[in-house]
Amino acid sequence: MKRKKLDEAADLLRERAGGTLDAAIVLGSGFGGVLRDRIDASPLAYKKIAGMPEPTVPGHAGEALVGALHGRRIVAFSGRFHLYEGYDPEDVVFPIVAAAHAGAKTVVLTNAAGGVNTDYRPGDLMLIADQLNLTGRSPLVSAHPFPGVKDRFVDMVDAYDPSLRSLARHIASEYAIVMHDGVYAGLTGPAYETPAEARLLRQMGADAAGMSTVLETIAARALGVTVVGFSLITNVHGPGVKTSHAEVLAASQRGAADIARLIEGIVANLDAPVPPIVGALDEELLHVPPHAELEPEPSEASV
Numbered sequence: 001m002k003r004k005k006l007d008e009a010a011d012l013l014r015e016r017a018g019g020t021l022d023a024a025i026v027l028g029s030g031f032g033g034v035l036r037d038r039i040d041a042s043p044l045a046y047k048k049i050a051g052m053p054e055p056t057v058p059g060h061a062g063e064a065l066v067g068a069l070h071g072r073r074i075v076a077f078s079g080r081f082h083l084y085e086g087y088d089p090e091d092v093v094f095p096i097v098a099a100a101h102a103g104a105k106t107v108v109l110t111n112a113a114g115g116v117n118t119d120y121r122p123g124d125l126m127l128i129a130d131q132l133n134l135t136g137r138s139p140l141v142s143a144h145p146f147p148g149v150k151d152r153f154v155d156m157v158d159a160y161d162p163s164l165r166s167l168a169r170h171i172a173s174e175y176a177i178v179m180h181d182g183v184y185a186g187l188t189g190p191a192y193e194t195p196a197e198a199r200l201l202r203q204m205g206a207d208a209a210g211m212s213t214v215l216e217t218i219a220a221r222a223l224g225v226t227v228v229g230f231s232l233i234t235n236v237h238g239p240g241v242k243t244s245h246a247e248v249l250a251a252s253q254r255g256a257a258d259i260a261r262l263i264e265g266i267v268a269n270l271d272a273p274v275p276p277i278v279g280a281l282d283e284e285l286l287h288v289p290p291h292a293e294l295e296p297e298p299s300e301a302s303v
Helices: 003-017 094-101 162-174 195-204 214-222 245-268
Strands: 023-027 043-045 063-069 072-078 106-115 125-133 179-186 208-210 226-236
Touching: 003 063, 003 072, 003 094, 023 094, 023 245, 063 245, 072 094, 072 245, 094 106, 094 214, 106 125, 106 214, 106 245, 125 162, 125 214, 125 245, 162 179, 162 226, 162 245, 179 214, 179 226, 208 226, 214 226, 226 245
Parallel strands: 023 072, 023 106, 106 226, 125 179, 179 208
Antiparallel strands: 043 063, 063 072, 106 208, 125 226
């Protein structure tokens, strides 16, 4: 990862945001439209950001929304990069690193995931409590780790911040959102899991599986950035159950309004005590229409 391009990218994000960033958001498969009308910003194409790769997967728009959300300077990356596209780990985590260098202290990760916990149902949300990095790759494997990494031996206990998870649970309860705590298994893909692989993942303690997120979390923690992550369960692995990318995107669209509520609640209450002060989650602050019409955009599959 070249320092010059990273600095240029961070400078552009700060310029567009009007100052140092407070938080970054990564929008997974099919979620690109959830915040488009909520952020006071105009889209910034990835090709205009120095060093930024471009996604090649449907469901990932390849643009950043940089501006203000509930008084916080944020960037929302609509479209991410995957190992299965042929990208190196440092390419996969470039948006996280650029946002951190632009000042972001918190990152909200979202993805569409396949449920391996048989108690889950399509449309459920999972708050990521922990992860299994089963990709065999890490953004920290290098003779010279990317700028900002002071110690490549990163402690991954509580990689997903306990305080932010408590905040997320409070927001979910306020809106009667079905949300489980679970373990996310990150795989390389792009093939979906076989029934035997799903059984193995279940035995290993995974509740959901996808093809993103784990490397981004490692990079964020290496930079001292706090992380909270959400998976939308688009399908549940079971005997004879098939999975398609079109199914993943359709399910993502159906769950987008709940994802938007959670993201906005996290951003709006970054400095609030846990649980948030009374009234911090009122409808005026966090109003998202329960049946919001979200335009599908050509952009990634996380599962």
